[in-house]
Amino acid sequence: MHPAPSVIIFTVFSGLGLGFLAYLGLGVVHPTGLDAFLVFGLAYGFAVLGLLASTFHLGNPQRAFRAFTQWKTSWLSREAWSSVISLLLMAPVALIAIFLGVHSATFGFPAAFLALLTVFCTSMIYAQLKTVPRWNHWTTPALFLTFALTGGAILSGWASAAIALCVVLGVLLIASYALGDGRFAARGSTMETATGLGRIGKVRLFEPPHTGTNYLMREMIHIVGRKHSVKLRTISVIFAALLPALSLLLLPMNIGTIALALAFHLIGAFAARWLFFAEAEHVVGLYYGAR
Amino acid sequence: MTELPPKGKKKLGLVIDLDICVGCHACVTACKGWNTENYGVPLSDMDAYGAEPSGTFLNRVHAFEVQPATGPAQTIHFPKSCLHCEDAPCVTVCPTGASYKRAEDGIVLVNESACIGCGLCAWACPYGARELDQAAGVMKKCTLCVDRIYNENLPEVDRVPACVRTCPAGARHFGDLGDSESAVSQLVAERGGMDLMPELGTKPVNKYLPPRPKDRAPAKPLDPIIADMQTTGLAGWLDRLLEKF
Structure with a gap:
């Protein structure tokens, strides 16, 4: 997406x-x-x-x-x-x-x-959205709520809660990446089910409907953002969860520490949210021989 | 309201014969022509004469190659438009009530004056049947030519969707798929009409008729020439001569 x-x-x-x-x-x-x-x-x-x-x-x-x-x-x-x-x-x-x-x-x-x-x-x-199998899972509401609670706890200056939530957030992020990778295959949609032609044999795109792009392809088939997936996944866990937890654990609690922890957390949150969209594959891509 | 209406008896839709479609794109052009001049805002084109042209279409023809376990591959032209699903996910996600399914005939429509252009219905559709018009900022989709099929100002022969009326090969059929006696329902029963992505539970009304199985082995056009080379003429002589070395 x-x-x-x-x-x-x-x-x-x-x-x-x-x-x-x-x-x-x-x-x-x-x-x-x-x-x-x-x-x-x-x-x-x-x-x-x-x-x-x-x-x-x-x-x-x-x-x-x-x-x-x-x-x-x-x-x-x-x-x-x-x-x-x-x-x-x-x-x-x-x-x-x-x-x-x-x-x-x-x-x-x-x-x-x-x-x-x-x-x-x-x-x-x-x-x-059943059409986006990676999103269509309990980890999506769990992640959104944990992000809100973690960011809120950091801003509240409630160090012990923020550190605990950072741990939960880190584990959830890793779980969502690991579980998310298998979701599209688990949904069972393929070019064969999309076209109904699987009864004859293996389907591939012979010719797209037009030589240019269109709204659907721009909106739902986004390949560039997935290129740096592994790096961004690592950045998201380190910045959203690990670094804020370490700052709150090791530095004296004051407004500077809160600001630092929040800055780390937001960098991680943006990386995670970018990936949330960029890595999500829509089943409509199957009609274009892409995902 | 974006609640789905109670299941009606009448289910208007299309039946598309993949055995017959030749991929001429006449239905694409007829659809764009009719729908850009009639119901709702025009189907705009962006950068139409520039380097990166793109535009809004309600119907697009893909072409797929299918490779059976044995024998040569087949090319299948595949027109795709809104399937007017019984459990249309595009309808229930709409926050404004712009997207709706008609109780009386099952057509899924967009009330463009209530559409905020959030795009969520296009995300909810597995088939890519909805496109946000880039000029008007509202969602466009197949209306089943609702402004033709009930239009008494048109001759009766024209009271079918523009794509069906124009198809030169007779690959597109329009009718009531809720009536098991209708011509389209009988065609579906006879030819094993199928749903696209049935695993997503959308219950499409439109059906696709699969290509008929091949009734004879594919011709091998080079075989007679090879046989000729082996027996007669200069090529035959050369063949026999070269065999000796």
């Missing part, structure tokens, strides 16, 4: 922001006054930046409000609802912390739950 920058920015930053908001809603960190203003501002900033980026790849973003209508069947619609409700519910938590100096569990707990639910809905947009 095409690793569009807008979608990578959307999933990485909205996950990070919503993960941090979940900790703030739960009261794991409870800043007050000006600190609360800055901390909530940062969390909202990441979440809103990410959610806004998601509208950049739309053909007609002016109609985006229509995405709220189909929550019964569509994960994208559910994500739209969940994100807006969680951000609205988080507002009183922020205001009470800024002006009254206390943590509101009444608003905070449901808002935290909805923040994580939003991350889950985002992951299900990808995990629901």
Whole structure:
């Protein structure tokens, strides 16, 4: 699949922001006054930046409000609802912390739950697709949620939780790479099933429908990004999980350490998310003799 | 709404005969012609006269080579468009309700004025039947020429999809696949019509008729010439002469 920058920015930053908001809603960190203003501002900033980026790849973003209508069947619609409700519910938590100096569990707990639910809905947009076997697996929601929780824990400065989550994240990343590689074959779609011609013999593409490219090929058959797969997999595990854990373990806890751990984590998160798209193969590639 | 409607009796669709298709692409051209001038926004082309032309098409003809266990390979021309699936995954993923399946005849359509162009339905389709128009930013797909098949302003013979009407070989058939008595259903029963990628559970309405099995061994056009060389003429003499050395 095409690793569009807008979608990578959307999933990485909205996950990070919503993960941090979940900790703030739960009261794991409870800043007050000006600190609360800055901390909530940062969390909202990441979440809103990410959610806004998601509208950049739309053909007609002016109609985006229509995405709220189909929550019964569509994960994208559910994500739209969940994100807006969680951000609205988080507002009183922020205001009470800024002006009254206390943590509101009444608003905070449901808002935290909805923040994580939003991350889950985002992951299900990808995990629901049978056409992309690598995504169509429990590791997709597990990874998205663990990324959100790890990034949130680093931003919260909760070192012990962040280190534990980094370990979980590293293991999950390796598991998702290992399990993901066999998913396309396990789905059983081949050029023979795609064309129904397997009953005659082995199928290969003789001539594509046109000499140039098309929307489907640009969007779903992305080969360049897979070239450096092994290097990027290594970078993603080292930067997203290993280096943040080591920084938090070895360096004294202060804002500089948090920033360093977060910078490492984000580099790894971008590498992992790039691969998440670039390595995912869509079954439509079979009609083009490619994957 | 993007909930799938209750299963209807009527299931309009196409039956494509892979034994007959000659790969002339007339259906591609007729489809683009009709659908760029009628229902919905035009099917745009990008850089049409430049170095990297590409465009929106609702129907494309691939060509595959199939190699049986014994004997020569076969070339099969393979037109592909929306299969109007009974369990259409492109419909349920749509966040806006733009993508829908009609209860009355099973046609899958896009309401272009509600489409935000997110592209998720194209990702959900295994068959590559949906293309996001790069000029209008809305999703385009086969409408089964919904603006022809019920159009009483057209002569009755023209009330079929443009691709079916234009096919010079008679490889495309249109009809109600929900009615077991219909001509298309009988054709499917007779010829063993098949689904594409049945393992994905989309239950396509459109069926493909497999190429008929070869009823005789392939001709070997060089054999008589080789036999001639062995027996008569200058070549025969040379052959016999050279055999001696």
